[in-house]
Amino acid sequence: MEQPQARRLTLVEFAQIFGVEIPTEDASLERSVDEIVGFLVDIDTLDLDGVPPASIYDPAWPAVNGSGS
Amino acid sequence: MIWLDGDPADLTISQAQTALRTGKLTVAELVEATLTRAARTEPVLHAYVKLTGDTARAAAEQQDAGARGGIFAGPLHGIPLGIKDIFDVAGLPTKCNSKSRARVKAATEDSTSVEMLKRAGGIVIGKTVTQEFAAGVVSHPARNPWDPERIPGGSSGGSAVAVSAGSALAAMGSDTGGSIRIPASVCGTAGLKPTYGVLSTKGVFPLSWALDTVGPLTRNAEDAYTVYAALAGTEQTAPLQPLALPEVRIGISHPHFFERLQPGVYAAVRQAIALIATGGASVVDAPWNDARAARAAGFIINRAETEIVHREGVKNSSKGYGPTLVERVRASSLIPASGLLRAQQARTVVRGSIEQVFVDHGLDVMISPATPATALPAGDLFADYPADTAREPVALAYTRMTMPFNITGQPVLVIPCGFDELGLPVGLQIAARPYDEERLCRIGMAFERLFTDHFGDGWTRPAIALEVAQ
Numbered sequence: 001m002e003q004p005q006a007r008r009l010t011l012v013e014f015a016q017i018f019g020v021e022i023p024t025e026d027a028s029l030e031r032s033v034d035e036i037v038g039f040l041v042d043i044d045t046l047d048l049d050g051v052p053p054a055s056i057y058d059p060a061w062p063a064v065n066g067s068g069s
Numbered sequence: 070m071i072w073l074d075g076d077p078a079d080l081t082i083s084q085a086q087t088a089l090r091t092g093k094l095t096v097a098e099l100v101e102a103t104l105t106r107a108a109r110t111e112p113v114l115h116a117y118v119k120l121t122g123d124t125a126r127a128a129a130e131q132q133d134a135g136a137r138g139g140i141f142a143g144p145l146h147g148i149p150l151g152i153k154d155i156f157d158v159a160g161l162p163t164k165c166n167s168k169s170r171a172r173v174k175a176a177t178e179d180s181t182s183v184e185m186l187k188r189a190g191g192i193v194i195g196k197t198v199t200q201e202f203a204a205g206v207v208s209h210p211a212r213n214p215w216d217p218e219r220i221p222g223g224s225s226g227g228s229a230v231a232v233s234a235g236s237a238l239a240a241m242g243s244d245t246g247g248s249i250r251i252p253a254s255v256c257g258t259a260g261l262k263p264t265y266g267v268l269s270t271k272g273v274f275p276l277s278w279a280l281d282t283v284g285p286l287t288r289n290a291e292d293a294y295t296v297y298a299a300l301a302g303t304e305q306t307a308p309l310q311p312l313a314l315p316e317v318r319i320g321i322s323h324p325h326f327f328e329r330l331q332p333g334v335y336a337a338v339r340q341a342i343a344l345i346a347t348g349g350a351s352v353v354d355a356p357w358n359d360a361r362a363a364r365a366a367g368f369i370i371n372r373a374e375t376e377i378v379h380r381e382g383v384k385n386s387s388k389g390y391g392p393t394l395v396e397r398v399r400a401s402s403l404i405p406a407s408g409l410l411r412a413q414q415a416r417t418v419v420r421g422s423i424e425q426v427f428v429d430h431g432l433d434v435m436i437s438p439a440t441p442a443t444a445l446p447a448g449d450l451f452a453d454y455p456a457d458t459a460r461e462p463v464a465l466a467y468t469r470m471t472m473p474f475n476i477t478g479q480p481v482l483v484i485p486c487g488f489d490e491l492g493l494p495v496g497l498q499i500a501a502r503p504y505d506e507e508r509l510c511r512i513g514m515a516f517e518r519l520f521t522d523h524f525g526d527g528w529t530r531p532a533i534a535l536e537v538a539q
Contacts, residue, residue: 042362043366043369
């Protein structure tokens with residue numbers, strides 16, 4: 001799992017490629033970026049290997065609602 | 070009966086229907102009472118961006134004329150409704166509380182929700198305050214009826230204020246990360262987020278297509294189902310009855326839903342759980358270990374899609390957008406494609422894991438606090454917890470309990486369950502199986518009976534509503 005600080009650095013460098021600077025004096029923007037990093041790290045706690053993304057989401061539960069709505 | 074010696078503005082929908090259909094009340098009287106309540110509370114609470122008294126009065130006269138001939142419009146006959154200002158209402162501009170839409174033209178058609186509500190007999194009396202484009206939880210300038218120095222939550226803040234204060238009998242909200250449930254919780258009303266995808270969002274300004282849900286804020290669970298059924302076009306053949314609690318199996322999930330809580334929230338919810346158990350329901354531990362990741366996936370999907378919705382708007386009219394939304398859009402532009410895809414993978418995983426929790430434990434519902442903190446002061450938008458020095462920004466605090474269920478898509482009801490030490494309402498979140506809205510609301514009704522037995526009649530009415538009642 002990528003550590004939060006490393007993930008943040010990656011994100012900030014990524015932003016620079018697209019001309020977006022994350023100035024440390026802009027506390028609110030910096031905090032927003034840190035929030036995103038924190039949540040990306042939380043997602044990394046799951047085993048997502050081979051899992052298909054739910055890009056079109058069906059909330060049905062197969063065992064309860066059948067195969068889908 | 071309450072409506073014979075009380076103010077019609079304080080009626081529930083079911084009480085109003087009985088009064089209207091037995092000739093004890095006319096629609097004109099009900100609409101006028103609600104508008105009078107709005108005139109008395111709006112200078113302090115600011116629930117509405119626009120009241121439509123003349124149109125509402127005209128609709129009321131028409132319905133009363135029909136009723137004299139024995140014609141009632143439907144299950145919402147004559148019910149005064151507030152509509153969150155991200156829903157199109159024909160003839161009114163949808164401004165979304167954004168200066169960027171200050172000169173937007175009036176909508177030419179009703180959103181599907183408003184169309185369905187009108188078809189059921191509902192009368193729109195105004196458009197309610199939202200957080201800018203429904204992206205946040207403060208809902209400025211609306212204020213909390215329990216303490217006007219505090220926020221009403223959001224983003225459907227004006228709708229919750231109107232229902233709580235009596236300037237609407239029900240109101241529409243939208244819920245992408247908790248925007249119906251959060252204001253319901255901190256204003257002491259009921260709020261229902263239906264199963265994702267069940268109700269049309271046509272004519273509603275989007276925040277995040279993968280998560281957006283519309284639903285009602287009402288005075289109780291029975292009314293929430295009545296409005297939901299009208300929105301879904303479901304015919305209700307008999308009044309909804311509370312479920313017998315011995316038939317109900319309830320899960321409590323630690324740790325996510327019971328960590329970092331204000332003491333008053335913890336105490337009120339523990340007391341509610343004890344009352345529910347005493348009432349005969351089975352209450353079992355049912356840990357859902359993916360709740361934190363579910364919340365994270367919801368956050369990432371929500372933010373990535375919000376950025377897409379608003380990127381051109383922020384570029385072209387950044388002066389018209391508020392600083393909070395501009396910052397959110399700028400930061401969200403940095404979410405990598407892999408982050409969004411992993412969030413969508415996570416959605417697949419957590420849908421499976423919450424289903425497994427419900428199946429393994431035989432649950433009807435899972436209950437938790439709706440928010441970790443009650444209404445926060447408008448001038449200090451951080452939640453504090455004992456034994457934790459880090460202050461939590463309001464947007465993160467308020468969505469911590471709600472957002473996991475946006476990502477799973479389950480139906481969730483919030484009802485008031487007690488008060489904190491300041492006398493502010495505490496909300497109980499009740500999450501059910503997909504498409505189980507009717508059973509969910511019947512369980513909510515059973516809980517409400519227990520809470521009313523404990524606290525007494527009228528316990529969910531704020532002082533401001535009682536003070537200005539006719």
